[in-house]
Amino acid sequence: MATFVDRVTLHLRAGNGGNGCVSVRREKFKPLAGPDGGNGGNGGDIVLVADPQVTTLLGYHRHPHRSSDNGGFGMGDHRSGHTGEELELPVPVGTVVKSADGEELVDLTEPGMRFVAAAGGLGGLGNAALATQKRKAPGFALLGTPGWEGDILLELKTVADVALVGYPSAGKSSLIAALSAAKPKIADYPFTTLHPNLGVVQAGDVRYTVADVPGLIEGASEGRGLGLEFLRHVERCSALLHVLDCATLEPGRDPLSDLEVILGELAAYPVPEGQVPLLERPQLIALNKIDVPDARELADFVRPDLEARGYRVFEISTVSHEGLRALSFALAELVEEARKAEAAEAEIRPRIVIRPKAVDDAGFTVKVEGGSDGPVYRILGAKPERWVAQTDFANDEAVGYLADRLAKLGVEDRLFTAGAVAGSTVVIGRDNGVVFDWEPTLTSTAELITAPRGTDARIDQSARPTRAQRREDYFDRMDGKAEARAELLREKEAGLWQDDDYDDYDGQDSGASSEETGRE
Numbered sequence: 001m002a003t004f005v006d007r008v009t010l011h012l013r014a015g016n017g018g019n020g021c022v023s024v025r026r027e028k029f030k031p032l033a034g035p036d037g038g039n040g041g042n043g044g045d046i047v048l049v050a051d052p053q054v055t056t057l058l059g060y061h062r063h064p065h066r067s068s069d070n071g072g073f074g075m076g077d078h079r080s081g082h083t084g085e086e087l088e089l090p091v092p093v094g095t096v097v098k099s100a101d102g103e104e105l106v107d108l109t110e111p112g113m114r115f116v117a118a119a120g121g122l123g124g125l126g127n128a129a130l131a132t133q134k135r136k137a138p139g140f141a142l143l144g145t146p147g148w149e150g151d152i153l154l155e156l157k158t159v160a161d162v163a164l165v166g167y168p169s170a171g172k173s174s175l176i177a178a179l180s181a182a183k184p185k186i187a188d189y190p191f192t193t194l195h196p197n198l199g200v201v202q203a204g205d206v207r208y209t210v211a212d213v214p215g216l217i218e219g220a221s222e223g224r225g226l227g228l229e230f231l232r233h234v235e236r237c238s239a240l241l242h243v244l245d246c247a248t249l250e251p252g253r254d255p256l257s258d259l260e261v262i263l264g265e266l267a268a269y270p271v272p273e274g275q276v277p278l279l280e281r282p283q284l285i286a287l288n289k290i291d292v293p294d295a296r297e298l299a300d301f302v303r304p305d306l307e308a309r310g311y312r313v314f315e316i317s318t319v320s321h322e323g324l325r326a327l328s329f330a331l332a333e334l335v336e337e338a339r340k341a342e343a344a345e346a347e348i349r350p351r352i353v354i355r356p357k358a359v360d361d362a363g364f365t366v367k368v369e370g371g372s373d374g375p376v377y378r379i380l381g382a383k384p385e386r387w388v389a390q391t392d393f394a395n396d397e398a399v400g401y402l403a404d405r406l407a408k409l410g411v412e413d414r415l416f417t418a419g420a421v422a423g424s425t426v427v428i429g430r431d432n433g434v435v436f437d438w439e440p441t442l443t444s445t446a447e448l449i450t451a452p453r454g455t456d457a458r459i460d461q462s463a464r465p466t467r468a469q470r471r472e473d474y475f476d477r478m479d480g481k482a483e484a485r486a487e488l489l490r491e492k493e494a495g496l497w498q499d500d501d502y503d504d505y506d507g508q509d510s511g512a513s514s515e516e517t518g519r520e
């Protein structure tokens with residue numbers, strides 16, 4: 001059964017940003033000619049596009065996991081990583097996008113409207129881009145940040161071009177089965193159809209969708225039968241086809257009074273603001289079951305009456321397929337007109353692109369939370385959290401750079417005011433945030449570990465030992481060597497050495513090792 005899907009949960013994963021590159025340019029006679037690591041590329045976004053050609057969410061129901069391209073890694077020689085390709089997901093016009101917890105994000109009501117549902121990660125800067133006057137040769141690059149990953153909910157409002165309306169057992173499901181490839185459940189008891197079925201009809205060059213919805217009875221607009229559920233679906237269609245049963249044996253029913261009841265119900269249904277009331281939408285009438293002799297007679301009888309009221313009337317039989325072709329072409333005309341009107345309106349409107357609400361990028365908060373061993377200082381904010389994601393914690397220089405950035409933003413000061421002391425636990429980010437043992441001097445740890453950050457002893461002339469220093473080092477080393485040798489000989493003479501130890505001893509080796517000690 002071709003059930004119609006009007007709600008689907010998508011699992012999205014936008015592309016990660018590529019990492020920046022650490023690289024040093026090499027030239028003949030100038031092997032360390034400055035940083036030349038390129039930037040990583042941005043990850044691709046996942047964008048929903050309202051597309052009039054698309055009528056169902058069925059494709060997403062079958063393949064709910066979608067992901068876009070990662071950005072490329074930066075490379076040496078100033079080569080940037082490639083930008084991850086954007087993934088466009090065409091959705092029917094009238095798709096409502098909701099967050100995983102049901103909050104409406106956007107209503108894609110206009111053809112061509114775009115919504116960035118999952119933003120790609122940022123590419124990390126390479127060490128060339130991170131170089132400054134002070135930091136001539138950064139020995140680190142920034143990591144790419146991960147792309148957005150999570151669930152969103154798609155709900156369809158406009159389900160079809162044409163809605164079939166009529167009493168239960170009028171033959172709506174039979175009609176959609178005869179017109180399209182849909183295979184709905186058909187039976188001779190009322191309310192066979194409980195969920196709308198959708199069929200795609202091809203009439204000449206025109207292709208349109210028809211929704212077979214549950215039967216409608218008197219009082220439906222007050223919720224009788226499957227009432228409101230039914231009308232909610234009709235609300236989403238641009239044209240209506242009344243299917244009237246000419247062969248019913250139920251007392252008090254005939255095509256004309258059936259139509260009256262249905263029109264009454266449609267009129268009573270309040271459509272949401274901005275939508276055309278149901279009865280003002282284009283409508284056709286199909287008098288069904290004319291393969292039954294009595295029914296054909298009845299159809300011929302009521303037809304002039306209906307036409308006098310301004311309806312186009314088609315006598316059909318879903319059993320013998322009589323009249324179906326003419327009906328399908330008439331519906332196609334109706335749909336074409338509706339689409340043209342819509343397109344004309346759409347042309348006037350500019351292309352609308354909607355991005356998720358911009359987060360306040362500038363600020364951050366420090367929250368003090370009670371932990372089992374002392375308070376935990378939690379830092380929340382788009383910037384600090386992104387910076388943490390960009391940091392390669394295996395690289396001291398990168399960690400130092402992070403500390404600099406945080407200090408510059410004022411995080412350090414705010415921690416002080418919040419009462420943090422050396423050794424306090426500081427967490428940046430919400431879930432699985434990064435935990436630090438806070439050192440107020442964190443800013444300068446990197447400098448303490450090595451030479452000042454951003455200087456490469458090999459490139460920066462001022463950091464290279466002078467000739468005099470090197471001489472001194474050399475003599476120290478030689479002295480150390482001689483001392484070590486003398487020590488060994490003393491030990492040997494004192495008989496401290498075993499025979500096999502002695503075998504291992506080789507003047508050169510020991511020389512090398514003592515040289516190493518000297519270097520330290």
Ligand SMILES: Nc1nc2c(ncn2[C@@H]2O[C@H](COP(=O)(O)OP(=O)(O)OP(=O)(O)O)[C@@H](O)[C@H]2O)c(=O)[nH]1
Pocket residue numbers: 166167168169170171172173174175185186187188189190191192193194213214215216288289290291292316317318319320
């Ligand atoms: N003789 C005849 N019977 C028909 C025709 N079309 C439908 N029927 C019969 O009418 C009964 C109801 O048909 P359905 O298509 O299920 O009617 P429906 O309008 O979808 O009914 P609900 O889903 O209950 O609202 C079935 O027994 C069909 O075989 C027709 O053209 N001629």
Ligand SMILES: [Mg+2]
Pocket residue numbers: 172173174185186192193212213214
């Ligand atoms: Mg049905």
